[in-house]
Amino acid sequence: MSQDGEPAIATLIDAARSGDKRAIARLITRFEDDRPEAAAVRRDALARLDAAAALGIGRVVGITGAPGVGKSTLVGAVANRIIAADPAQRVAVVAVDPSSPLTGGALLGDRTRVRFPHDEPRLYFRSQASAAELGGVARATHQACRVLVRLFTTVIVETVGVGQGEVEVVRLADRTFLVLQPHGGDHVQFMKAGIMEVPDAFVVSKGDLDPAASATYHTLSASLRLAAPGAGDRPIFRTSALTGAGIDELAAAVAAAPAGGLDRRAPYFFERWVATEHGRAGLRRLATLAPTTATYLATHGGLDGAQQAFAAS
């Protein structure tokens, strides 16, 4: 045990690697910690995780959409289907809900809709508050994913997005799915906001409400061709969590997303951290310290080392 009553990192990592959910949960809390001294802990933890027999790096899949479109129910169904279809799959879900800008507190209610069997070691669910950050994806979400991709094959990030959020989750995820509901009119809003170009695929939820779902599907495929001509055909999935229709196909697509890309996106998250902590002046200083952000990270031992070094510089 360390002084604050928390188990030592090495102990946590051994336990987490053997599937101990309490240890996984505590590791995530250590990664979410945004105090400067936490960078050293993260660096140590990642080094230990990566030094241990490689589990490989998992994929991060973003599921986003307006409130009430049925994301949580969908995520629950997809995660259950993925592990049922493939015994080698381990799925973690991070669900982000907004914090109150006035009080800082948050009410995280996604667990009421995503119900995993509590004795299933291959599923893990974590709620996260967005803190005061715009974009529906907390800084902490990226940090939690850094741990989770080293312990799970698939990490699903569920965010409430009505614009900016989609852009952020695309930065985080290897693949992003935008969920729309029949009659939502969301795609019109997204079109206006220029968001339709962003996701890799679409899901029309609540397909049990046919024929509204059919109408939405057809409007969507027509408007996609208008929104991003030549961008290639992006798939549109139709699902019903109630009847189970379309869940197999969506689960297969989630499980087929490319894996291992998260660390390559570290420079973006480092720049974001610099901007938050040190503002524009910080970004200008960063530009003088190395030819590219990626080089800076490489020289200083990755994201955490770079944070320590930059803070000290």
Next chain:
Amino acid sequence: MSHLLNDAKGNVVRDAPWIFRTYAGHSSPRASNALYRANLERGQTGLSIAFDLPTQCGYSSDAPIALPEVGKVGVPINSLDDLHVLFEGIPLERMNTSMTINGTAMWLLALYVALARERGVPEAQLRGTTQNDIVKEYLARGTYIFPPEHSLRLVAETYEYCVDRIPEWNPSNVCSYHLQEAGAQPVQEVAFALANAIGILDLIQQRGRIDQAAVARCVGRLSFFVNAGIRFVEEMCKMRAFAELWDEITRERYAVTDPKLRLFRYGVQVNSLGLTEAQPENNAWRILLETLGVTLSRKARCRALQLPTWNEAMSLPRPWDQQWSLRLQQILAFETDLLDYPDLFEGSPVVASKTAEIADGARAEVARILAMGGVRAAIDSGYMKGALVKSMAERMTRIGSGAQVVVGVNKWTDALPSPLVGGDDGGVFKADDSAVADALRGLEETRHRRDPDRVRNALAALTAAARSGDGMMEPSIECALARVTTGEWADTLRSVFGEYRAQTGVAGQRLELDETRAARLRVRIEAFAAARGHRPRLVVGKPGLDGHSNGAEVIAVAARHAGFDVVYSGIRLTPEEIAHSAVEEDADLIGASILSGSHVELTRQLVKALAAAGGADIPLVVGGIIPKGDIAALEALGVRKVFTPSDYELGEVMERMMDVIEGRPG
């Protein structure tokens, strides 16, 4: 003389009293049968059956989530065999039976009809009520099973079945009762109940399965179940407003010409929300005064009355407590001269004006809800739920600030010890722990004796009807006769309709906490976050089947307002699920809310589940209707702090939770 009551021939008469009931049932069909027979001998004139939560939520007694709750808040009914025992020696043809049953109302009605058939009692002679008000389950009480559209279909089908075959049965009883318990003000209570009734009748009309004359008879069978609070003058006016508006709606919206079918018929359980744990003997006076609101005015007098007991804020009632409440009704009806007179308030300008004020407000609110798309849309959007949470928060704020006086709670708190709680049992009811064994044995015997082919065929017919849209009442009666169990009936429909997970109703709500106190708490929480690198994480959940989610939701909203990160896990969770949530979320504290009376059993299971999940060190606090005598037992299990209804000051609750998180002594 004009101040006396005359019949059509001009003879002086006395009114017949309302039906005296006591909401009762516990442990087992056998024990409840003995209780009912004793109550009837003491002068009770109707039955009001309390079912246990597994029966209400569609589980047989041996389902894992059901086990801790079997026989706790009511009687377990697993099959027709249990109903035979429950009604042994009680003549169905002479009984007026009210069943507080909602999600499984069709099933219990089918069992009752099947019982009549096996006893050779003509169905048409059955009289009584199935509560069958699913809307308020979504809003306040929580014993729904299926998504709203399917639940409403079940409600409509019970009307369609009863209208010709059991003409004196009230297929549903629209409950404003639970809305007041959830915080509704009089105008909201009236408006939400009327909107709810309109939702049911509109649906029956739209379905078009019965003709217009039968629809009018359905209008005549729709009854209400109302709450009566301590402001009894206002409550009386509320009842008059209710009756006026109902007459208006039935005449204008449903074109019912027969005035008898337009009568506003209602039963009452007076308010439990205002009963206090402090100086519990005072509740006897409160119950008396609340009774006046629904009996004084002849024009708006209830048809049936059931009273809570003085110790209800502390525990479930004992037979003696129920007898004491029944005596109140008998004294009012037979010793006083109340039933000698016509309406006492006709022509009173005060009563007329107050009644008009409530009626106008409710009329406008009904119009607002209908404009939103009716009661279904108002559930989906969370409008009604949100309004209730807000009213409840305002009430708590008024009590907290002393603007609303509650004797013994925020005023005149110093009192002599009550001799009523001095007995060996501490003045509270202890459920019989052998109930579970009895229920399981009965279930086992039924399964052993029945004809499996008949069961299979009956369930297949039920599935077919559910899928095709045909009536499910007859197939349900055949299921009952075949000794299908409660769990099998509900599971069959779950497999067709799916299960409903409610919106939490808490999003967007802001609580009027004492702001100075909240601000002080936020400073403390920021300090915690700075020291530990994260905000305090609180997992709030309700283990077991009890769906009264208000307490948990008020705590969740208040905690967010104070600056906690609150993971709200919702209702109907097993202890294992809550433990697992707390572990995965790396919770700093678990808050479990339990109002079903199973707090010791559920806490024991929760502590065990936490240990099994590797979270033995996560501190736990428990809130609910918990008798003082049980607090030590909970603390011995490791609960760090127990909150009871006397802890109504939210700021105080939040501070004590922070104490536990920070490891200070409680």
